[in-house]
Amino acid sequence: MWSCVLYNETDDSVDHRLCQDFGLILSIFSLAYLVVCFPVGLCYNALLVVVNLSNKVSMTMPDVYFVNMAIAGLVLNLVAPVELLGPGFTRWPVWDYNNEMYITLLILFNISSLVVMYSTTLLSLDYYIERALPRTYMSSVYNTKHVCGFIWGGAVLTSFSSLLFYVCNHVSTKIVECSKMQNKExxxxxxxxxxxxxxAVAVLYALVLILRIRKESTQLDQDSARLDPSIHRLLLASVCVQFLLWTPYYMILLVHTITAPAGLYNSTYYFLRCLSELLAFSSSFAMPLMYRRMNRNFSYKLQRLLKRLQCGEQACPHERSTVQQVVT
Incomplete structure (x- = not known):
């Protein structure tokens, strides 16, 4: 709880002032996220999902992965306000969530983080396959949809396995089974x-292979232009941004795992932990904006969807002309 409870109100030490400064900075960042990043990310993630699912025929392999990450981003958008207004971020918490709410938020956050990281990883690997073997269609839309289904299933199973430790950390020690598993670390x-x-290991391996392919001039590399060049830049940029935003969170998680037995925590640690979570939430804001900016087909799909909504049940003029041309 970020309220400097370890210090007295009359304490004027350096640590107390540092704690107050960190709390003020974190409150400003959290408020900025809730006012700007949260609504924009929520709208763009929903828009990315709706636009692509309404144009399933024209979806490519990267589109499927970005829809998958957008759905995970929507889950993060739902968790973010509760977390940012909770006792971990605010000096005067709007509410104190109980153990059940904490565990629910934790499992939703873990599932979303796993989906985002593994979607990014498989996106980089499929991008290499697309560049190296463009005629095999191994990274097809059909295969990608099934892979994304396995990603969500694996994320749920993994989260529930680690969830047992969190649950047992909050229940009574009288339960013999949980008394042996009370280890949040x-x-x-x-x-x-x-x-x-x-x-991270898989992404580094894929990036090394991609860089090696770019250095080698082969016929297969020349045939790999089935994807638009802007999509190539989008894939590489999204992989780098995702790991850039999620790395601080996992580094803090590593520090907590190592230093938890000693209990060496201070205001700086709590500030960095909250800031890393805020950066992780920011991934749900950055990804759809990058997709909107770098994907040339998204604007066309969006305009096509808006025209459909305006026409309603009747066929639009451009669709009627297309049907007439096919008939004739």
Missing amino acids: AADAIMMFIGYVVP
Whole structure:
């Protein structure tokens, strides 16, 4: 709880002033996120999902992954206001959530983080396949949809396995089964390894392969222009931005896992922890904006959807002309 409760109200020490300054800075950042990033991210994530799902025929492999990340972003958008207005961020919390709410938010956050990280990882690997073997169609839309289904299933199973440690950390010690599992650091270690270490190694491997392909001039590389060049830049930029925004959160998780037995916590640690969570929430704001900015087809799909909504049940003029041309 960010309220400097470890210090007296009359305390004028350096640590107390530092705690107050950190609380003020964090409150400003949280308010800025809630006022600007939260509504924009919510609207653009929903728009990304609706526009692409309404044009399923024209969806490509990257579109499926970005829709997947947008759905995870919507979940993060739902968790963010509760977390940012809770006792971890505000000096005077709007509410104090109980154990059940805390665990629910935690599992939703963990599921979303796993989906985002593994979608980004598989996006980079499929991008390499698309560049190296463009005629095999291994990274097709059909395969990608099934892969995304496995991502959500795996994220839920992984989150529930680590959730057992969190649940047992809040129940009575009289339960024998949970008394052996009351170790929150073990859950954090699981999330650190599965949610960051494994994806990071896979992404680094994919980036090395992509850079190697770019240096080599082959016929397959020339045929890999089936994806628009702007999509190439979007894929690489999204992978880098996602890991840039999520790395601080997992680094703090690693620090907590290592230093938890000693209990070496201070105002700086809590400030960095909250700031890392805020950066993680910002990924749900950055991704749809990058997709909107760098994907040339998105504007066309959006205009087409708006025209459909304006025409209603009747076919639009451009669609009627297309049908007439097909008939004739």
